[in-house]
Amino acid sequence: MASLNYHFAKNTKETSQYLEHGAQTYREHIAEVVGITPNQRILSFGPEAPEKRNPGDKPKSNTPSSSTSSSTSASSSTVPPSRRILTAPEKILDAPYITDDFYLNLLDWSSQNVLAIALDKSIYLWNADYGTIQLLDYQSEDAITSLGWEANGQFLAVGTGSGDTQIWDVQANQKLRSMRGHQGRVGVLSWNKYMVSSGARDGSIWHHDVRAAQHKLSELEGHVDEVCGLKWRQDGMMLASGGNDNIVHLWDARSTKPKFTKTNHSGAVKAIAWCPWEMNLVATGGGREDTHIHFWNSSHGGKVKSVYTGSQVTSLLWSKHHREIVSTHGYPKNQLTVWGYPALNRIVDIPGHDSRILHSALSPDGQVVATAAADENIKFWRIFEHDGKELISKDRLLMRRSNSLR
Numbered sequence: 417m418a419s420l421n422y423h424f425a426k427n428t429k430e431t432s433q434y435l436e437h438g439a440q441t442y443r444e445h446i447a448e449v450v451g452i453t454p455n456q457r458i459l460s461f462g463p464e465a466p467e468k469r470n471p472g473d474k475p476k477s478n479t480p481s482s483s484t485s486s487s488t489s490a491s492s493s494t495v496p497p498s499r500r501i502l503t504a505p506e507k508i509l510d511a512p513y514i515t516d517d518f519y520l521n522l523l524d525w526s527s528q529n530v531l532a533i534a535l536d537k538s539i540y541l542w543n544a545d546y547g548t549i550q551l552l553d554y555q556s557e558d559a560i561t562s563l564g565w566e567a568n569g570q571f572l573a574v575g576t577g578s579g580d581t582q583i584w585d586v587q588a589n590q591k592l593r594s595m596r597g598h599q600g601r602v603g604v605l606s607w608n609k610y611m612v613s614s615g616a617r618d619g620s621i622w623h624h625d626v627r628a629a630q631h632k633l634s635e636l637e638g639h640v641d642e643v644c645g646l647k648w649r650q651d652g653m654m655l656a657s658g659g660n661d662n663i664v665h666l667w668d669a670r671s672t673k674p675k676f677t678k679t680n681h682s683g684a685v686k687a688i689a690w691c692p693w694e695m696n697l698v699a700t701g702g703g704r705e706d707t708h709i710h711f712w713n714s715s716h717g718g719k720v721k722s723v724y725t726g727s728q729v730t731s732l733l734w735s736k737h738h739r740e741i742v743s744t745h746g747y748p749k750n751q752l753t754v755w756g757y758p759a760l761n762r763i764v765d766i767p768g769h770d771s772r773i774l775h776s777a778l779s780p781d782g783q784v785v786a787t788a789a790a791d792e793n794i795k796f797w798r799i800f801e802h803d804g805k806e807l808i809s810k811d812r813l814l815m816r817r818s819n820s821l822r
Contacts, residue, residue, distance in 0.1 A: 501754060503766045505795035506784075509542060511535055516774070516790040518686065518703065518730065518746065519644040519660065521562045521604045523775035523788045528569030530586070531777065531786060533794065534560040539574065541586060544779065553589050564605035564612065571626075573612045575602030581614045583626050595624045595631045604646040604686075606655070608669075613655065615643030621657060638665045638674045645688040649695065654714050656698050658685025664700050666714050676717030682706045689732035689741065701729025704747055709755075723760045725753065730773050736782035737802035744787055746772030752787065754799060769793060 513536035562575035579598030600617025645658030683706030691697035728746035771790035
């Protein structure tokens with residue numbers, strides 16, 4: 417699909433002028449490319465979708481910008497014959513002043529289809545339905561070190577360099593509260609219903625109740641260096657953490673001591689992802705000195721699978737619709753790789769950016785992966801195109817059957 421370039425203006429007046437003059441042209445161009453009416457959504461994830469094109473069909477061609485004209489197509493031998501993964505981004509956003517720091521987490525995509533990105537000391541919210549940009553009213557000189565949407569997409573948690581964890585109402589564009597206490601920067605955040613967990617440079621993990629005046633519920637002490645990876649399991653009963661100490665901890669929600677501690681990685685562990693269709697399966701990726709992805713069973717703590725990637729692993733995202741996982745990489749390849757699971761066959765490598773990929777996020781419909789890199793670009797890749805059917809794990813199927821008998 418033809419690539420489109422946008423720019424996050426540092427000046428709010430420039431932003432409003434851009435939106436006023438460019439939004440209509442933008443919508444008309446998108447509509448022409450994908451064959452929909454201008455009022456339809458760009459990244460639609462509702463039950464009524466525009467007429468679906470075959471994944472292998474070429475879209476109506478417009479001349480792509482120079483920033484994406486050097487994309488590489490996947491060979492037919494590396495992609496399953498049933499579907500084709502496009503290796504050119506379908507959209508590009510300029511991201512000037514993004515902090516080039518492996519340990520931070522500055523990109524997240526909400527269930528309301530809004531992408532949040534921190535650029536220097538500014539937070540931009542890009543609405544993927546309409547292409548509009550909102551600048552959050554963050555006026556502090558405190559560095560922004562992490563972002564995380566809560567499940568409903570109404571509130572955004574913001575971690576800062578001074579150890580503050582903030583909660584923002586994005587619709588009102590207002591900070592609701594600050595929750596202080598960490599002795600180092602908050603580099604990663606993860607929500608579990610009304611609770612947000614923060615991982616800090618001092619190695620600690622705090623659970624905050626965002627409803628309570630005394631917000632600190634508990635503290636997890638297991639890492640001896642910066643916590644840079646943190647993910648709650650879908651059911652909220654297990655938490656996985658990774659740090660610059662090369663350690664992975666798996667925590668039971670009812671305890672402040674790790675249930676399992678894994679020391680197999682030989683590099684910092686930032687990339688963590690729980691499998692959406694096999695509840696007890698979690699994947700972790702190691703940094704520059706490691707370059708491996710390990711797969712763990714959180715029930716017994718055993719390692720299930722491993723794969724050598726040959727490149728720094730910066731993030732992991734499971735597909736909701738295919739038995740696949742995508743990894744993003746830094747030095748030396750700066751690419752995305754799609755793996756089949758459980759065979760861990762390399763489906764396709766996508767040369768993504770000119771510099772290391774720092775962050776990734778999955779669209780709420782599960783089809784598009786956004787990547788942000790040190791080359792100051794955010795790119796959108798339609799990797800997991802699907803027919804609307806989600807994979808259901810045995811655990812979920814049994815749970816549904818149990819609920820139906822009540």
